Amino acid sequence: MASSCLESSAVPTNSVGVVTPQSIQFDKSIKLAGGGELASFKLMYETYGELNADRSNAVLICHALSGHHHAAGYHDLADRRTIGWWDNCIGPGKPIDTNLFYVIALNNLGGCHGSTGPTSNRPDDGEPFGSDFPQVTVSDWVKSQALLADALDIRRFAAVIGGSLGGMQALQWAIDYPGRVRNALLIACAPNLSAQNIAFNEIARQAILTDRNFHQGKYLDASSNPADGLGTARMLGHVTYLSAEGMNEKFGGDFENPNAEAAHDVVGEVTSYLQYNGQKFANMFDANTYLLMTHALDSFDPARVYDGNLVAALRQITARLLVVSFSTDWRFAPERSREIVDAAIAADCDVSYVDIESISGHDSFLLEIPRYHRILKAYMKEISDKLNS
Amino acid sequence: MKQADDLIIDLVNANARVLDLGCGDGELLSRLSTTKSVTGYGVERDQSHIEACLARGVNVIEHDIDDGLDRFPTDSFDMVIMNETLQAIAAPRHLVREMLRVGEECVVTFPNFAYWSCRQQLFFGGHMPVSNHLPHQWYDTPNIHLCTIRDFDRMCREDNVNVISRFVFNRTGVQTLGTRIFRNIFGVTAFYRLGRI
Numbered sequence: 152m153a154s155s156c157l158e159s160s161a162v163p164t165n166s167v168g169v170v171t172p173q174s175i176q177f178d179k180s181i182k183l184a185g186g187g188e189l190a191s192f193k194l195m196y197e198t199y200g201e202l203n204a205d206r207s208n209a210v211l212i213c214h215a216l217s218g219h220h221h222a223a224g225y226h227d228l229a230d231r232r233t234i235g236w237w238d239n240c241i242g243p244g245k246p247i248d249t250n251l252f253y254v255i256a257l258n259n260l261g262g263c264h265g266s267t268g269p270t271s272n273r274p275d276d277g278e279p280f281g282s283d284f285p286q287v288t289v290s291d292w293v294k295s296q297a298l299l300a301d302a303l304d305i306r307r308f309a310a311v312i313g314g315s316l317g318g319m320q321a322l323q324w325a326i327d328y329p330g331r332v333r334n335a336l337l338i339a340c341a342p343n344l345s346a347q348n349i350a351f352n353e354i355a356r357q358a359i360l361t362d363r364n365f366h367q368g369k370y371l372d373a374s375s376n377p378a379d380g381l382g383t384a385r386m387l388g389h390v391t392y393l394s395a396e397g398m399n400e401k402f403g404g405d406f407e408n409p410n411a412e413a414a415h416d417v418v419g420e421v422t423s424y425l426q427y428n429g430q431k432f433a434n435m436f437d438a439n440t441y442l443l444m445t446h447a448l449d450s451f452d453p454a455r456v457y458d459g460n461l462v463a464a465l466r467q468i469t470a471r472l473l474v475v476s477f478s479t480d481w482r483f484a485p486e487r488s489r490e491i492v493d494a495a496i497a498a499d500c501d502v503s504y505v506d507i508e509s510i511s512g513h514d515s516f517l518l519e520i521p522r523y524h525r526i527l528k529a530y531m532k533e534i535s536d537k538l539n540s
Numbered sequence: 541m542k543q544a545d546d547l548i549i550d551l552v553n554a555n556a557r558v559l560d561l562g563c564g565d566g567e568l569l570s571r572l573s574t575t576k577s578v579t580g581y582g583v584e585r586d587q588s589h590i591e592a593c594l595a596r597g598v599n600v601i602e603h604d605i606d607d608g609l610d611r612f613p614t615d616s617f618d619m620v621i622m623n624e625t626l627q628a629i630a631a632p633r634h635l636v637r638e639m640l641r642v643g644e645e646c647v648v649t650f651p652n653f654a655y656w657s658c659r660q661q662l663f664f665g666g667h668m669p670v671s672n673h674l675p676h677q678w679y680d681t682p683n684i685h686l687c688t689i690r691d692f693d694r695m696c697r698e699d700n701v702n703v704i705s706r707f708v709f710n711r712t713g714v715q716t717l718g719t720r721i722f723r724n725i726f727g728v729t730a731f732y733r734l735g736r737i
Contacts, residue, residue: 473594492601493611496581499557503581503594505602522587529595537597 162228165242167199167249170224170235174265175302181260181295187285190274194299195220195265196257199241200249202305207538209305210247211296212237212256213313213320216388216444217436219264222256223249239519246527251535252309260295261287261443269439270371282368282439289316289451293323297331307331309534311470314338314516315483316444319451322491325470326453332470334534336527339480339516341487342461342494343452348482351391352445355384359438368439381438382429389428394479394512461490465498472502473530475523477515503530543713544623544649544731545571551647551705551733552576556618559643561605562625564589566598573598580617606630609638617643624729626650627683633695636734640701645735652708652727654688659725673711673728689724692732700737707731 162168178191197220202209212222214236223241226233241247241254258266261284269284300308311332313321318340325335341348359365362380366373393401402420457463472495476488485506495502507523509515515523545568552558554576560569563582566589572578582600584590593600603611605622606629620643626632627650639646651673652658658669668678676683687695689708696703708719708727718726 471599489611496601496611497613497616499579501579501599503600505590505594525591526594529591533595533597 165244166238167224167242169228170197170199170221170226172197172220172226172265175299177295177298177302181291181298183285183291184288185286185291187287189260189267189285192260192267192295193265193271194257194260194267194295195262196255196299197221197223197235199223199254199256200252202253203538206305207307207309208252208535209300209303209308210252210254211300211308211311211324212241212247212254213292213296213311213317213324214256214259215313215315215317216441216448217385217432218258218317219262220256220258220266221264223254237517239517240524240527246524247312247531248528248535251531255299255303255305257296257299259287259292261440261447263437263440268437269368269443270437279371280439281371282442284439284443286443286446288447289319289323289453290327292320292447293327296320296324297328300331307333309538310334310336310531312336312338313340315340315513316448316451319448323451323453325468325472326464327467329467329469334473334530335468335470336473336475336530337488337491338475339477339483339488339513340491341483342454342491344449345487349449351387351482352449355387356442356445358383358387359442362438365438368442370438376433377438378430378433381436381441382426382433384441385432385436386425386429389425391482392513394481394510396479396510397512397514400510461494462497465491465494465500468495468498468500470501472500473526474502474504475516475526476504476506477509477512477523478506479510480513480515482513541624541649541709541713541729543709544729547707547731548572548621548623548647549575552578552619555579557616559583559612559617559620561620561622561639563593563598563600564623566593566596566600568621568623569593569598570596605635609635609642612642614641615644618645619643620646622646623649624651627686629685632685632687633699636695636701637699640734640736645704645733647731647733648692649729649731650687650692651683652689652724652730653686654690654724655728656725689727689730692730696732696734702735702737704733704735706733 172195174193174195176193180190182188221235222237223235243250258264261268263270269280311321311324318337321335322337325332359377359380362377364375365377402417453464454461474488474492476485492504505526509520556578558578558580560582563584566582569582583603585604590600620639629635661669708723709729710716710719711728
């Protein structure tokens, strides 16, 4: 990966430049939906752009399964690998324009990038939580994000935005805090998980749980890491984020007309690609956090507290919704987005829906697809115009 | 067509809930929202139109009307509008029925194929009519179900559709004595307000 380490330390155009993560400590206990409780907790976050005088231009970015607070800019300009995970979308002149908005991105509770999570030490005995960390839900995340907003004195977000699991948080925000969200952008997400989604998550969890280095979740105490299991979980997840067409294009497989040599290359390339990504992930992510995030995904169902009636759940919403899906996403297929849209129409919500043509499957939401970014830019610009009118 | 839009704005009640099929750049919905506090959605499949709707803050659903209105619940709108789109629909008769299921009333506008110039081009020229209003050659036209005012009236009778009102415009979008008396000859665009019987 030497090619991504550029010597130049100039700020790339349209970048927010070098950013420094911040942390905030909450010394008030938070009760979690699953029955657990944390006596205190810390959240890591970053901000980009300037908060306007009436504090109305704040935008919250909610991250997906493996995301964190570093959404845009660089931690170190000399090392371009330190780029934020959604830098192509957040910055001056980009779709989420930091000339117009004050953007906040955080690492969720239970994460492993500095916010209180399984790798944090327990306040009582100073030992890592590990598998004793209480299970959190999407609602809990939204609640903790609202506490962060309180601390930053932001009463109402111009927009709450997220893709995948992040989109689910944006939807939960709109339901749980209708007065605090003007717009919710729900990208590549679903109103709940399908049996197939849950099955994939369960296989990923089993890969971790059966790793001999897992030690019933106490691997940190044993100075160990279930890297093989976590790597396998990531490989499986990764494949579900791609599409068949996208993989054929990436690996050059001609499966309609295979010849021995080409087929051999495909096997080698797929294998090394998956192993590289699996290992890279296993070295920078925590297995207990992965388990916790997939459980949070599995349990997501905002309709549950409304007797399973999604329309009733969405009747709480006053925010305008933009729902975006991608044509080859089979993890959270366009049809699942349409379920949200149909329920939103039945609930009389302001909602718009676009389905973006893409061969990149679920991963599309992180990519710079021209139509996708044009749509986001047009929508965000209109939000800003309305704030200023 | 501006005259059709003006008429719709006149006849839609304040605070009505409207569905605009083939909403284009969202101008009509935007005007309805400003002047009549109307809420609702545009349905569109054209990408640049969808972006234009989002840019002006109009709710728009990316959807091909030919895939039907199954997704929209019965009686969920006060008014369903379809402006200059009927002739390009795969199953127009079914769609009009569906519009009246989803909405209490609907507005349908379409080009009148029995306009004298169309008749003349067919009768004397022996070719498919091409004009400002129907600008396509036969081989690349999206207009697969052109009809006349008489045809549409007949369909409404057969389907027990209540024609609440009907306006017929000439080439410049004006209602004249000619378009009132000999509407199927001098009418270029027909505007129907329909309801259930």
